[in-house]
Amino acid sequence: MGIFEPYRAIGYITSGVPFSVQRLGTETFVTVTVGKAFQIYNCSKLNLVLIGPQLPKKIRALASYRDYTFVAYGTDIAVFKRAHQVANWSRHSAKVNLLLLFGDHILSVDADGNVFIWSFKGIEDNLAPIGHIKLDAKLTPTCIMHPDTYLNKVLIGSQEGPLQLWNISTKKKLYEFKGWNSGVCSCVSSPALDVIAVGCSDGTIHVHNIRYDEEVVTFKHSARGTVTALSFSTDGQPLLASGGSSGVISIWNLEKKRLQSVIREAHESSIISLHFFANEPVLMSSSADNSIKMWIFDTTDGDPRLLRFRSGHSAPPLCIRFYANGRHILSAGQDRAFRLFSTIQDQQSRELSQGHISKRAKKLRMKV
Structure with a gap:
């Protein structure tokens, strides 16, 4: 143990791991990873409410349920109740890449295609998985989801292209969708029964009926690159949001079957996750550019506008100085941004440099 131990990272908003959103009472919270730790924000103002402890390795996947946060690092899964670790699940021999909250269970998937099923009733005593599924050797799992109303069933997408439907209580493969000759990068369930959306590495999004195995x-995507994140709106508008590796968010109208709007400069890097809030016209996005943004659909033309956001440097800072008796830190970096970070209250951190530039660029119809 050295003299200095990492305490918390300032200006680190989120890393390249999909976030987890959950509702507690009337409030909505989002859990994000920052390297070896996780942070929880309250979505009403995007203020930081909890910082988890530092883990030995970088977090690769996370899931949350009420007060519990499940994080996969290396081959282990740590279970936290608020900020305190209550259990450590270690059964995987390969790196755990995916976690899925499934009723009273957590499903964990590793790089070798092992799926373990964990129960979190009496977490402190249940340190062994209650079930195990071994996927086909020729499949590399990339995403896992539970189609709504499908009892005990999960759909697993693969890098090779096919998708498989498994029953986790009988541990049998029920069906294989042959896919679209392109790796599956993301999949989500839609508000319509039996319908899912699948994002592929060739930039296509397939809205598919899994009951009849038919394309809807x-x-x-017009921009090249993979479809990295998808989310369906649940507030009555027939919308599907998709994010790609180029940092653009596209909004598709499912009734008219066409593109409704594009948020071009949404993020400076690949979109990691998208989430429409339940019954609200609000979309949340996170990206590898170290930012979380919330977009609201309240304009007459149906285009989303930025509602609130949290961001830090998207490239390494080069010059850092303490300011105001150490209460603030000033920093400038390779991302052409000049920022002020508060060491006491996260909400006071802000960017000082680019505010009006983007507005002026929009007015003059020029690139920033």
């Missing part, structure tokens, strides 16, 4: 509609 296909969309294609």
